[in-house]
Amino acid sequence: MSDRAGKTLSERVGALRPNPVVNTGLSLAPFVVAFALAMVVDTVVGPLVGATWTEILLDVGIAILLAGSLNVVNGYAGQFSLGHAGFMLLGGYAAAWLTFYGSMKFFGTWEPVGGFLGSGQLLFLGGCMLGGLVAAVFGVVVGLPSLRLRGDYLAIVTLGFGEIARVLGQITARQPKNVEQVAERSWWDLADNLGGAEGFSQIPNYTRLFFVYLFVFILLILAYRLKYSSKGRALLAVRENEIAAEAMGIDTTRAKVSAFVMSAFFAGIGGALYAHRVGVLKPTELGFQKSIDLVIIVVIGGMGSITGVVLGAAILVILPELFREFSEYRMIAYALALVAVMLLRPQGIMGVKELWETSWWRKGVARLRGGKRGGA
Amino acid sequence: MAMLELDGVDVHYGGIHALRGVSLKVEAGEVVTLIGANGAGKTTTLRAISGLVRPTKGKVRFDGKDLTGVPAHQIVASGLVHAPEGRGIFSNMTVEENLDLGAFLRHDKTAVAKDREHALTLFPRLRERLAQNAGTLSGGEQQMLAIARALLSRPRLLLLDEPSLGLAPQIVATIFKIVRTIAAEGTTILLVEQNAHMALGVASRAYVLEVGEIVLQGPAAQLAKDDKIRKAYLGIHD
Ligand SMILES: Nc1ncnc2c1ncn2[C@@H]1O[C@H](COP(=O)(O)OP(=O)(O)O)[C@@H](O)[C@H]1O
Ligand SMILES: [Mg+2]
Numbered sequence: 001m002s003d004r005a006g007k008t009l010s011e012r013v014g015a016l017r018p019n020p021v022v023n024t025g026l027s028l029a030p031f032v033v034a035f036a037l038a039m040v041v042d043t044v045v046g047p048l049v050g051a052t053w054t055e056i057l058l059d060v061g062i063a064i065l066l067a068g069s070l071n072v073v074n075g076y077a078g079q080f081s082l083g084h085a086g087f088m089l090l091g092g093y094a095a096a097w098l099t100f101y102g103s104m105k106f107f108g109t110w111e112p113v114g115g116f117l118g119s120g121q122l123l124f125l126g127g128c129m130l131g132g133l134v135a136a137v138f139g140v141v142v143g144l145p146s147l148r149l150r151g152d153y154l155a156i157v158t159l160g161f162g163e164i165a166r167v168l169g170q171i172t173a174r175q176p177k178n179v180e181q182v183a184e185r186s187w188w189d190l191a192d193n194l195g196g197a198e199g200f201s202q203i204p205n206y207t208r209l210f211f212v213y214l215f216v217f218i219l220l221i222l223a224y225r226l227k228y229s230s231k232g233r234a235l236l237a238v239r240e241n242e243i244a245a246e247a248m249g250i251d252t253t254r255a256k257v258s259a260f261v262m263s264a265f266f267a268g269i270g271g272a273l274y275a276h277r278v279g280v281l282k283p284t285e286l287g288f289q290k291s292i293d294l295v296i297i298v299v300i301g302g303m304g305s306i307t308g309v310v311l312g313a314a315i316l317v318i319l320p321e322l323f324r325e326f327s328e329y330r331m332i333a334y335a336l337a338l339v340a341v342m343l344l345r346p347q348g349i350m351g352v353k354e355l356w357e358t359s360w361w362r363k364g365v366a367r368l369r370g371g372k373r374g375g376a
Numbered sequence: 377m378a379m380l381e382l383d384g385v386d387v388h389y390g391g392i393h394a395l396r397g398v399s400l401k402v403e404a405g406e407v408v409t410l411i412g413a414n415g416a417g418k419t420t421t422l423r424a425i426s427g428l429v430r431p432t433k434g435k436v437r438f439d440g441k442d443l444t445g446v447p448a449h450q451i452v453a454s455g456l457v458h459a460p461e462g463r464g465i466f467s468n469m470t471v472e473e474n475l476d477l478g479a480f481l482r483h484d485k486t487a488v489a490k491d492r493e494h495a496l497t498l499f500p501r502l503r504e505r506l507a508q509n510a511g512t513l514s515g516g517e518q519q520m521l522a523i524a525r526a527l528l529s530r531p532r533l534l535l536l537d538e539p540s541l542g543l544a545p546q547i548v549a550t551i552f553k554i555v556r557t558i559a560a561e562g563t564t565i566l567l568v569e570q571n572a573h574m575a576l577g578v579a580s581r582a583y584v585l586e587v588g589e590i591v592l593q594g595p596a597a598q599l600a601k602d603d604k605i606r607k608a609y610l611g612i613h614d
Binding site: 230233234236237240241243244245246247248249250251252352 | 426427428447448449450452453457458459460464465466467468469473476477478480481525529
């Protein structure tokens with residue numbers, strides 16, 4: 001009896017451990033789909049809506065990327081992260097370091113070079129990936145110790161992390177701005193030449209609709225697949241009741257840390273896109289206030305809802321644009337809008353549901369179908 | 377060898393010394409109850425077994441294997457399942473989603489479907505409410521869901537924490553009847569209760585916990601006759 005029972009323990013532990021490869025659904029399909037959709041946005045939607053709305057769509061896309069990534073931690077797993085702007089800042093620095101100094105060293109200018117997916121843009125894509133990876137590494141460093149514990153440690157640790165990132169950014173060394181100075185220094189020497197409090201400037205302006213929406217669609221597809229996978233269910237269970245989740249056999253630490261790292265990765269990419277859009281990366285702009293702005297988008301959209309966060313990002317970026325004429329009152333209008341949403345819908349616009357899961361969407365679809373049938 | 381064995385277990389919560397040298401045994405196929413007043417340390421004992429708190433001293437052995445330091449999610453995989461106190465259900469998820477999470481570690485779809493069917497036969501009220509949010513269930517139904525969900529984790533040893541808590545007497549009776557059925561089907565059960573009367577009725581052996589220490593143990597029928605137990609836990613005088 002002891003023999004049989006003894007085997008069962010190790011066998012079952014080994015055989016039933018969730019397979020991470022299967023669960024994260026790493027396949028090429030999301031990237032191909034995202035590439036195609038991003039091409040459509042860049043070549044069709046952009047020209048269609050004109051220059052002003054293209055600018056707004058860029059901001060909306062970057063906001064979706066940042067809030068959508070935060071949603072994985074804040075929404076799915078219910079862990080409050082207050083340092084998302086810190087990951088953005090790290091990603092922005094890493095990417096700007098690669099593209100600015102890379103451009104100076106390889107192309108002899110900081111201005112964008114090459115056409116669509118030419119050498120300059122490939123360097124920029126490399127910068128985005130580097131930004132994501134650097135942010136993800138710090139995601140492990142910050143997430144692992146704080147997420148091993150139950151409770152609100154993450155909020156406090158990420159708050160500290162965001163502030164440290166900002167302060168360290170402010171005390172980095174001057175940024176050499178001519179080709180000779182850059183050529184003299186090694187990549188390693190340039191690693192802390194990030195412009196200090198004045199910010200890292202002359203970042204080549206590579207961000208365009210294609211790149212923003214490429215990463216937006218990759219994130220949305222991965223977030224969607226995650227939500228309806230068993231790993232996503234595990235995160236929602238952690239959010240609901242961590243002890244019960246543990247009692248179901250969910251490795252809660254692992255679930256939380258992997259969500260946090262994924263979130264940091266996309267925040268890093270968001271920071272890279274932001275830096276190459278604005279052209280200047282100022283640590284003071286990506287402090288606590290920015291982190292709070294991102295939390296607000298998630299809360300307004302609905303914690304855990306992908307379509308909610310897309311809506312929230314769109315609304316919170318576009319609304320202030322519309323109020324631009326009343327410049328001094330617009331922040332008040334913005335604040336009032338937030339209060340109104342929270343009073344009317346404390347769970348956010350969408351709650352944890354997706355657009356197609358809401359009752360009015362279903363009713364609308366049913367009515368459309370009914371109408372068609374009646375007409376035929 | 378006993379299926380479950382606690383050997384001199386101590387648990388501290390910060391400065392609070394919640395368990396002192398708790399030793400107990402559960403043999404395969406038994407129903408054993410651990411009774412005690414509020415705050416005696418019953419929940420803490422179950423948490424120490426299922427890995428939700430770490431003993432500061434002593435050993436917990438399941439199938440003869442030391443569980444000290446094994447994370448809770450791996451303990452579940454080995455067939456030791458804890459239905460937490462206060463139901464511990466996922467109240468913003470549907471009954472169905474709760475049941476699915478019970479089978480989180482299992483990939484044998486047909487066996488899961490069979491167990492799910494069986495659980496719903498035991499608790500027909502849950503079948504009618506599969507699409508309902510678990511938070512909107514009555515207290516009794518939530519307790520039924522907690523047990524049904526635990527069954528989907530395929531326990532060999534089921535830890536039940538106060539299934540009668542806050543429930544009306546006839547619902548308690550229903551739930552205890554089902555606990556008996558589950559035991560008869562071969563699941564070993566460690567039942568924690570304040571309701572000593574019901575607990576001593578289903579269990580074959582019992583332990584009495586007072587302020588973190590086991591003060592009495594023996595066959596349930598014998599403890600039910602014990603004067604001290606009758607006075608302290610059954611509310612019977614003379
Ligand atoms: N998480 C905790 N932190 C601190 N003290 C706790 C915690 N949980 C339980 N205790 C204390 O440990 C003792 C035993 O509690 P518990 O095991 O819940 O008792 P029971 O389940 O028998 O009512 C009590 O004094 C309680 O206050
Ligand atoms: Mg208790």
